[in-house]
Amino acid sequence: MIIRTAEFHVSNSDPAKCPEPVKPEYAFIGRSNVGKSSLINMLLERKNLARTSATPGKTRLINHFIINAEWYLVDLPGYGYARISKKEREKWELMIRKYFLKRPNLVNTFILVDARIEPKKADIEFINWFGQEQLPFSVVFTKADKLTANQLASNVADFKAKLSETWEELPSTVITSAETGEGRGELLSLISKGNEA
Ligand code: GTP
Numbered sequence: 001m002i003i004r005t006a007e008f009h010v011s012n013s014d015p016a017k018c019p020e021p022v023k024p025e026y027a028f029i030g031r032s033n034v035g036k037s038s039l040i041n042m043l044l045e046r047k048n049l050a051r052t053s054a055t056p057g058k059t060r061l062i063n064h065f066i067i068n069a070e071w072y073l074v075d076l077p078g079y080g081y082a083r084i085s086k087k088e089r090e091k092w093e094l095m096i097r098k099y100f101l102k103r104p105n106l107v108n109t110f111i112l113v114d115a116r117i118e119p120k121k122a123d124i125e126f127i128n129w130f131g132q133e134q135l136p137f138s139v140v141f142t143k144a145d146k147l148t149a150n151q152l153a154s155n156v157a158d159f160k161a162k163l164s165e166t167w168e169e170l171p172s173t174v175i176t177s178a179e180t181g182e183g184r185g186e187l188l189s190l191i192s193k194g195n196e197a
């Protein structure tokens, strides 16, 4: 897929106010600071369309981008950010639940996990919730450039082993780096296939 146009469309705190669900949609979520915004910029070949930051917890709203006037890409606020209040965490949960459970046009969600570290409780909990709700998703490993091939393979295997404690069928996985562009073609071809279906 060639990205001809990629534009910011709208930000919402209320999922009910998201755009009419008339175009195929793909969501990106993961722990705060996992590299969601960086991956989105890499995917779309836009420098800072999705705001990136060294400060975790930067993305707080549901951000819709419209791509090729054809499909929506959604940058969601991350989970597992330690420095937020219980109240804010509950607000996030409510917003995220509402969004995922009421988005009929959502084709796939890319759940991002940091390739450098062992499976985190917050990641496993989120993935398990997704599985329970029978929502379609892929697991995307980020920051692959920071690891050797051996470390990477070992961490991916550990993550899959952790998931297979709970799930018989494992999700598709994609290894990516916003630095090198690794995984870009694979992600775009998953999205192309979803748009055709
Ligand atoms: P929040 O919106 O704050 O939750 O963060 P985010 O998940 O959108 O992460 P963001 O893209 O802002 O990246 C967080 C930090 O990780 C930044 O300092 C990025 O430069 C760095 N980073 C993101 N992706 C990569 C990558 O593929 N490789 C390397 N080396 N660094 C990355």
Ligand code: MG
Residues within 6 Å of the ligand: 036, 037, 038, 051, 052, 053, 058, 059
């Ligand atoms: Mg972000």
